[in-house]
Amino acid sequence: MRKSIATVCLSGTLTEKLTAAARAGFDGVEIFENDLLASPLAPEEIAARAADLGLTIDLYQPMRDVEAVPEDLFARTLRRARHKFGLMRRLGVGTVLVCSNVSAPALDDDDLAADQLFRLAELAEESGIRVAYEALAWGRHVSTYDHAWRIVRTAGHPALGTCLDSFHILSRGSDPKGIEEIPGEKIFFLQLADAPLMAMDVLQWSRHYRCFPGQGGFDVTGLLHHVLATGYTGPLSLEVFNDVFRQADAGRTALDGMRSLLALEESAGISALPAPVVPTGVAFAELATSDPEPAEALLTAVGFTRTARHRTKPVDLWERGEARVVLTTATRRTSTALAALGLESPAPAAAARRAEALLAPTLPKHRTADDVPLDSIAAPDGTEVLFCATRRAGTASWTDDFTFTGESHADGRLDHLALTQPWHHFDEAVLFHRAILGLRPHDTVELADPYGLFRSRALSASPSGPRLVLNLAPTPGADDRARHIAVAVDDLVTTARACHAAGAPLLPVPGNYYDDLAARFDLTEGELATYRELGILYDRDEQGGEFLHCYTGTVGQVFFEFVQRKGGYSGYGAANAPIRLAAQRR
Amino acid sequence: MRKSIATVCLSGTLTEKLTAAARAGFDGVEIFENDLLASPLAPEEIAARAADLGLTIDLYQPMRDVEAVPEDLFARTLRRARHKFGLMRRLGVGTVLVCSNVSAPALDDDDLAADQLFRLAELAEESGIRVAYEALAWGRHVSTYDHAWRIVRTAGHPALGTCLDSFHILSRGSDPKGIEEIPGEKIFFLQLADAPLMAMDVLQWSRHYRCFPGQGGFDVTGLLHHVLATGYTGPLSLEVFNDVFRQADAGRTALDGMRSLLALEESAGISALPAPVVPTGVAFAELATSDPEPAEALLTAVGFTRTARHRTKPVDLWERGEARVVLTTATRRTSTALAALGLESPAPAAAARRAEALLAPTLPKHRTADDVPLDSIAAPDGTEVLFCATRRAGTASWTDDFTFTGESHADGRLDHLALTQPWHHFDEAVLFHRAILGLRPHDTVELADPYGLFRSRALSASPSGPRLVLNLAPTPGADDRARHIAVAVDDLVTTARACHAAGAPLLPVPGNYYDDLAARFDLTEGELATYRELGILYDRDEQGGEFLHCYTGTVGQVFFEFVQRKGGYSGYGAANAPIRLAAQRR
Structure with missing residues (x-):
């Protein structure tokens, strides 16, 4: 029409x-x-x-x-x-x-x-x-x-x-x-x-x-x-x-x-677009910085292993179980940023055709001449989104560009990525991820940090597909809020303990928070003491599902979260966000 | 309490x-x-x-x-x-x-x-x-x-x-x-x-x-x-x-x-403060710039005369009838700014005592040792507000600091000052002007400019006292919006014609505006032609009161408006603001 x-x-x-x-x-x-x-x-x-x-x-x-x-x-x-x-x-x-x-x-x-x-x-x-x-x-x-x-x-x-x-x-x-x-x-x-x-x-x-x-x-x-x-x-x-x-x-x-x-x-069924190809997971998150040492130190301390190096470029692959982080130094920015994400796509070329039909800016397929070609688009916030296949029969895998030298022995998988959005493009970003990527938006929540309210809206492809959390900073000036990579592990207490032992800078959580936990939930003294010792935050949903999580300090504009979900908990611990934000502000 | x-x-x-x-x-x-x-x-x-x-x-x-x-x-x-x-x-x-x-x-x-x-x-x-x-x-x-x-x-x-x-x-x-x-x-x-x-x-x-x-x-x-x-x-x-x-x-x-x-x-009558001393008018508006030529050229072209020079400082007084503008070059800022305003106060010292009791930051009384002492405070937006007496028997007059060399032969008086406020301090500014200066706030209006809505709220002391219009820019980043000095004249058409003849850069108004005026009001062909020729904007209130106004181009962060009020019109031509703002944006 x-x-x-x-x-x-x-x-x-x-x-x-x-x-x-x-x-x-x-x-x-x-x-x-x-x-x-x-x-x-x-x-x-x-x-x-x-x-x-x-x-x-x-x-x-x-x-x-x-x-x-x-x-x-x-x-x-x-x-x-x-x-x-x-x-x-x-x-x-x-x-x-x-x-x-x-x-x-x-x-x-x-x-x-x-x-x-x-x-x-x-x-x-x-x-x-x-x-x-x-x-x-x-x-x-x-x-x-x-x-x-x-x-x-x-x-x-x-x-x-x-x-x-x-x-x-x-x-x-x-x-x-x-x-x-x-x-x-x-x-x-x-x-x-x-x-x-x-x-x-x-x-x-x-x-x-x-x-x-x-x-x-x-x-x-x-x-x-x-x-x-x-x-x-x-x-x-x-x-x-x-x-x-x-x-x-x-x-x-x-x-x-x-x-x-x-x-x-x-x-409305008036016109047809190339059908949505819903991604089944996040293949990798890409960090970009010309000064990789701080990011490398953090990745090491939180249990990632450098497993591979790109054949032709200054790009490393770090893994923790199935959670993959690509670290590239082919950038002029010194501060570490979450610059790209690879989505695991059942049909990368078809996903790209839909994106193009819906006016997504397409980016060059070949980052350099020898690379495995990857369809890629720019999200409204400038993040590069790549449609990937990872080691699937009959399809070129982005990992073919890498020479593997190591192996990760820890567990982990990417749980979600939290992406702060520029103030002017929040609704645009929601529509982009919904229409182009086929993700389902959840309700918007408002969170208080010490200097403002911000809006947060998660999008996901159920049940095991990628989860993205779009955050909107309180004011146009505050677009530089850090983004984070959340890694799910089987046992958060063990992971947090290992991170502490490896000298990882975990975010300190005030004692008052744990006094309040004791008043809110019937946790055992032992659980409380462990959480307090390790800086683990806790949430429980109405159905009794539980969420344990902790955060690292920030490198450049990026930090990590480790999470453990129990009993079908599907949220993101929003109740704890003010505590986390205040700790990050300090 | x-x-x-x-x-x-x-x-x-x-x-x-x-x-x-x-x-x-x-x-x-x-x-x-x-x-x-x-x-x-x-x-x-x-x-x-x-x-x-x-x-x-x-x-x-x-x-x-x-x-x-x-x-x-x-x-x-x-x-x-x-x-x-x-x-x-x-x-x-x-x-x-x-x-x-x-x-x-x-x-x-x-x-x-x-x-x-x-x-x-x-x-x-x-x-x-x-x-x-x-x-x-x-x-x-x-x-x-x-x-x-x-x-x-x-x-x-x-x-x-x-x-x-x-x-x-x-x-x-x-x-x-x-x-x-x-x-x-x-x-x-x-x-x-x-x-x-x-x-x-x-x-x-x-x-x-x-x-x-x-x-x-x-x-x-x-x-x-x-x-x-x-x-x-x-x-x-x-x-x-x-x-x-x-x-x-x-x-x-x-x-x-x-x-x-x-x-x-x-x-509520619980405690007493020094009584409010409502100002009776604006003694002067002060422009500050280290590069006065553009402001001097504009003042001259719109009919102001340089009438006096400060005895000891690089400060000139410009007058158009009773409208007074002080131009100081004792500043490091090159761009012209509306930096201070002198309020005509029946009791300057008492006004200052009230301001201090209400926590206004007080500024030094003597700008230099030889000056006539003036009580002065800082408004929330940083504007200096001076409590003045102008040539009143028994009181030192701020004009005593000046040596007069000329005289203005044009008519005019300050009608209002429009002051853009920093985004975070709009309500604070309203309370400041209301409680400390004793001005009465009018309703808030919302105006559209091509890049955002902004709020505007006038405060006045009736009937002939000062009128201030506080404007709030659409976003925290847009605090640099120009401020303006509005001068009332007896005959706007004559004034505008004289300004044009003197080469004043009056703001051009699109022809479509006048086509619309013709559809809205029963103005004569002659009136319409004159307004169109001179770039005069027109408004009429429900009681038949009329408002004619025109604007100059902007020098630094300041421009002038000339207004003529007829039949008790008490507004500020808000209906014309989108036209003016769009013209200024071009």
Whole structure:
């Protein structure tokens, strides 16, 4: 279907917005009135610019509080409409959006609303313009889509139809099934937005928290099904405003929006993408630093063994059981960073095709000419994601690039990777990992550290696939928060004891924490003493599942966590995060 | 009265929080449990540290979801309570806060709640501890203060009382008058917080938007009156958590909180401060730059005349009618900044005494030895605020430092100053200007610029006193937004024409704006043509008052606005701000 985006979704000047929309592959735009008013370009110049970019201008919204008002006010609206319809002809836009009246003078009179909308449609028709009437969720008397449709039907004018907006419908909790009772040709426009599920004033919710479909909690796909059932053939148009988009790069936001619509079309069965190839695990995590000694010392102290060296490059493989860390010094950065991750993929090439279809930036397959070719993409935070096969029959293995010289005798497997995200790209990252990698997002949790709240959202492929935890730092300035690699072991106490014996810098945990553990759980004195001695944190879920974990100090921007899961515990010890964060701050 | 602050109001480690609270003059603290758990200090060490700093520990809250639960759950609570009362003895804190149950197992059974609270109080009494029961606004069955009090009264235990929290009471819209029916000795604690008036989920509102009394929209003073009428003699304790405090400097936040309590005590009639001395106008705005040529060129082009030079320093006075700008080059900064403002004060010394009593940082009276002494303080954004008298009989005038060489023949007076505020100190700035300078805050408005929403709040002293507009940039990084000086003139068209003729760089306004003006207002063709020619913006209020204004380009971080108010227009042309901001961004 045709895809549009409202200019209010994008930051910058109108020209920058149009360029960003076109580059992301949109077919059209809704122009937000303030963007036009603030532009130094005349309407004809804007129309020409859009046409040059291959964009139609699909919608304009120059009037508010139009219908169901006393005649003197309506006369002023018609006067304004004459001006604005002239402007729309100059712009070449054929549909005007009229939102339900929110003002105090609005009357609760559907017949008056229908009559005035009819007269507005008469005037619009003279200019070849159609009027799309939409119920705002906070409309004074008209706040539901079926009410707006009843008024449109009563008016019965060919140039008058309705506009549906998924936010206004789903935020009110309306049942979208009734959409199917509207003839498709009377749905003049469809605006799409998602939002996190929140209990708050709907106007504030709309103004600050909308996001692209697939990033929030609404069933936008279900709504689209109902709209398609009517025979609607107009555009899918994104109308999202939130505090992040207003500050983010317009090009990035436009691509994020297009990815959202592509995934939405797939989930609604309108178009097919290369099928998702869900990764079955994490093949390796890659640390990059030109000064490897601190990382090597830490890896050694926490039980990793250097098992192999790359045949041609300054890259080592470290293993602890099945947990693999690649350490490369082919970088200019001195500080150690978690720069890439290899996902174990049942079909690496197919995974890459899906990623490309969903607009992921693809990276060169060959890092150097002799390497085993690896399909690889860049995640929104810049992390390189490689689709790998590890020692599988009939497939080139990334390990073939390495010459093995040692063996790990400890146990371990990668449990999860925690990746701090740049402030402006958190929702984008969630959609990226969900749509492209096929991971399932879990609920967002808020955690307090001594200098701010941060959001954390895990994504996983059950039951044994990779788990990623995306963390959002409290402020745009705090994007440098460390990332970590969590390794699962069979016996955390033994592992922690061995780490201590090897001089690993484990994070100290305050004694007060253990006094509190004693009050919260019926642990034995011996267990408590052991945990206290070794700096082990403890959590228990409602089903009695248990989680033991401990942390190392930080090298560069990376630290390690060791975890032991018992009895089906599936979380990440969020209750202990404030303790860990405070200890890291010290 | 004794003043306390909850450690959750302040950022950093527990030690940093205690230090900040003591330095700001607090008598005590409420220790937030996570602050204690994350501290490497043992409880006895924390108690000793607090005592060294002159702080008592007034409240601790180690348990949740205590009352009205099945017996097996309550047994666990008692077990936990035994541990925690032991901890409280080590800390030396005599009151435990118990908030009303929010959990699913809570039963709607006041008798059970009373019985279990009685038993908890029995246990507490053995440790010399009192239990303060508080209704959370989102409590499952108990969400109002009078309900909590009925349960406390039913229980009838001497070690059981109630805790009142202004947020929980006022956010629910409860009438605080009923507080007077509670005996003062049964009010064990009083927590104070304000909040902006918002329609949102009360839990989110509480967690993210609380602020100190006097910074939001609640009548905290009125509530305090009712509490005092009961004979309450406990502490006034600030319990505020919001997204800003968590990231702000703890010392600043503690001072801001203490200022809030001092102003609250004054407004409640408990204590007297030096009376406010409301300024009657702005004597001058001071620009500072080591490279004055661009500012001089701009001042000249917009009709200011250099009328005087400071007797001993590289400081010039520029005037346009009664609008005075002081330009100093005694600074190391090259870029021009609005660094100070002189307020016309009926009693400068008394104004300074009040400022000092309200913890404003005072600055040296004599900028150099020979100067006329001026009382001066630093505003939260670092702007120097000087209390001045201008050519008033019997008072030294700041103008006495200047040798006059010229005269201004144009008209003008300072209309307002717009001051961009650092992100972390917006509410602090509002309270500062309100409490210390006696200005009245107006409603907050949200404005969209191409890269974000920003908040704007005006403060004024009616009718002819100074008007300040505090603007909050969208993100912590955008604190460098330009500030501006708005000059009122009798005839804006004539002024704008003269500025154009003198080559002043007036901000260009897009033609689309004027097309829209034509649709919005019934201006004559001549008026529209003139405004379009000169780049004049126009606004009209609901009473027909009119506002004409135009802007200059920016020199350093400063620009000028010229305004003409007609028919009692009292706003600032907020509707035009997006147009202006977009033009400035280009």
